[in-house]
Amino acid sequence: MNARDAYDKLLAHSRASADIAATLSLLSWDQQVMIPPAGHAGRAEQIGALTAILHRRACDPAMGQWLDACQGSELTRDAASPEAANIRELRRDYEQAVKIPESLAVALAQAASTGQRAWELARKDNDFAAFAPHLTSLLDLSRQKAEALGYAGEAYDALLDLFEPGETVAAIAPILAELRDAATDILGAIADAPQPAPLPAGPYAAKEQKALLAQVTARLGLPAAASRLDVSTHPFSTLIGPGDARITTRFDEDDFTKAFFGAVHETGHALYSLGHVGNGHYGTPMGEPASFAVHESQSRLWENQVARSLPFWEHMLPLAAAHFPQLAGLTPLDVFRDVGAIRPGLIRVDADETTYNPHIVLRFELELALIRGDLAVADLPGAWNEKSQAILGLTPPNDALGCLQDVHWSTGAFGYFPTYSLGNIYAACLFEAAGQAIPDLPARMAAGDFAPLLAWLGKAVHEKGRLLRPRALITQATGQAPTAGPLVRHLRAKAAAIYGI
């Protein structure tokens, strides 16, 4: 078969699969935001039916034939061309899909489904023992998956690579350790400094929070015509198709900052989603996100580097105060100090920028030990509590606030956690580079003009899709290989500004 014909068939197949994947996203969004209670059982069947179709398409032998026809053709000559990237990434996806036997894929999907439900109950009842058999089974299946996928170093690498192409334990362990040590340093330095004054008490009416967020997300560059903001128990961002990026949040009338930073975080994801599908390559790898860490870099950049900055609040405080009169007496610096405060806690999703990464180190070290077989499932709670004390200086009073707090392991997502810290690192690298490219960036932000930043990110990251692997993408965008340096500098500078250290 002619390489060009084969390529066209590959792309048509990829686009139709993307439409099915988008439909799965809608089934999931609807289940979390809209579905009536009696609809859940039917929804699980619908998701199962579409997942089976998508899996069968992913390992369709025709894909292998088309890929073979493209391989070595002139389409792959320029490795930096969209065609070469599409062929390279479609091969990666295809080879991953065919390596996993359907029986294992089905077993994993079922274990994830029952595991998540078991975890919900176990967390509610603070009953780790009830969850332990599920975790054991998920670990066993994940090890089988790693063996099926293959790896050069160790089994964990195969799982990590699914989320973050090219990353390995050997590469990320030292970076994570650097972030942990920096956090320990900073915590030591501020130990005797007074904490900033907390923001005024509520109520912050949900309706006003929503109205404020509509203004803020629009100002950040999220077009109202291509997005929605809804309420769900667990906030998330999802792309339903080109021109349809949806985010959710959850309102706490005692504390507007929870929904606020949650929604800004999800807005960062949504801006990336609209950016990578807006490059004319929708439905092919060139129109897809580069990795989980790159996705997280976009959400964290807008949440932390932008929305927790002083210039941001110089512009946004009057807007917020128009909705919440109790904020009227504050200065931008007051808000900046509170939303940047470092207050170690037990819960990862509530953690500040500095102590967030130690939370990741804790999980990474434990899941690595579990996959390696160095830690028995039964010993996880004890190991968690011990490591929590060592890393965070806090011991959870129970497992619900300890090793049962996160959903990830209950769905078999081992190797996911490190992408959060890599995302933080990439966010800091990118923001530092953006600041050099846009010298008046703080002034622009203080004037409510976020367009230059979004345009820079669009060009440097969003429009690239999967053209480059994550580290190469960041290297090209920033002019240097990513390191923890920019993030550590950012955290130290913020601690200095807030605590006067």
Place this chain on the structure above:
Amino acid sequence: MNARDAYDKLLAHSRASADIAATLSLLSWDQQVMIPPAGHAGRAEQIGALTAILHRRACDPAMGQWLDACQGSELTRDAASPEAANIRELRRDYEQAVKIPESLAVALAQAASTGQRAWELARKDNDFAAFAPHLTSLLDLSRQKAEALGYAGEAYDALLDLFEPGETVAAIAPILAELRDAATDILGAIADAPQPAPLPAGPYAAKEQKALLAQVTARLGLPAAASRLDVSTHPFSTLIGPGDARITTRFDEDDFTKAFFGAVHETGHALYSLGHVGNGHYGTPMGEPASFAVHESQSRLWENQVARSLPFWEHMLPLAAAHFPQLAGLTPLDVFRDVGAIRPGLIRVDADETTYNPHIVLRFELELALIRGDLAVADLPGAWNEKSQAILGLTPPNDALGCLQDVHWSTGAFGYFPTYSLGNIYAACLFEAAGQAIPDLPARMAAGDFAPLLAWLGKAVHEKGRLLRPRALITQATGQAPTAGPLVRHLRAKAAAIYGI
């Protein structure tokens, strides 16, 4: 292959297809209720992709083999058994599907999606010319579809049969004429009688309307845990899966009756949907609606025979008045007289029970002429206006209020309109029979107890699924073949009660 094995495979295939069809329903619901404006183009692609999959499944040659293995086996011995009905109806569906080439099925689905969007804009702008090319293309594709399906009489029959199995132009034209003539008679008889006093002026706050409807739909038997009520430009009802029946309405703060009767109408559809999937046969023909007319009979029965009756308002008026103090001084008879008033108008969906059917005659005659090729698309506006004057005595001032008022043609649904009048006929037949089976039905309704009626409809219609063809179903439910008689009696009796003729 063993017939029982083949039957099991048929049913598993049917159930998985039902899950995909339910997903298509969600794509459509979301497009009408939730989607951000920039999402429409992508949605058309998604609908196209899933339609292609569904169509491929519907004409999967394995279906033909399984059906052949079942044919003549003991499973089909008792024609009134669920097995025999499933096999008969799956064969009907399969034979229809294999006749339509996939390229045509996808082209129709995509033309419907883009056609609907074009129609929305054309109606808003009162610009028939902008919609005409879409209509031309939809007509062309529909004629191709009719030819592919084949027919004994004429092309239109093939399209009509898709909505209403067994019906033909020859069979329905005289019934529609009978309804038109009855309407003309009644209009003549009330010409000199004074119109009932209109209901008090608004405002009727949308929020209060929604709260009232939540109470009313629950009282009629629609479970809140298995349904949703949302707002859309064009009210509709859709089943997203077992336990998930959604209805929409549109609020007019000057006139609460529009959303009220619209929502009761859609509730009738939703009650049928939950009834036919609640019989243990979800995902197979036995768990599907018998036809579009039977579906409409359920919505119209609850809207007209129930909610526009005097007993209904004896129960509901105090409830409504609790939300709208301006209703407090009225009697149930006042409301009954206003909501049953006969006031010819331009808009079908606002038409009263009597003049509704002439609206259908108008559309039926025009779409028949379009399909036959006797009427050119460019001449449609003029033909509409002329016929509107002849049948309704009214000429639309513009196309938005004339031939652009309905969505149906923009989705390629030619042959759909007659099912509305057949539905009205079936509703009257069924309600007359229910009244004989439940002698104290009016008193029950006046006491707010609609359970006996719902139970009777459930047993007579809902639970039967596609066990019987529509006319046979009504015949079995009522003890006699359906005719226009009961509907004409109902309309005359109501005109007599309201206008004293």
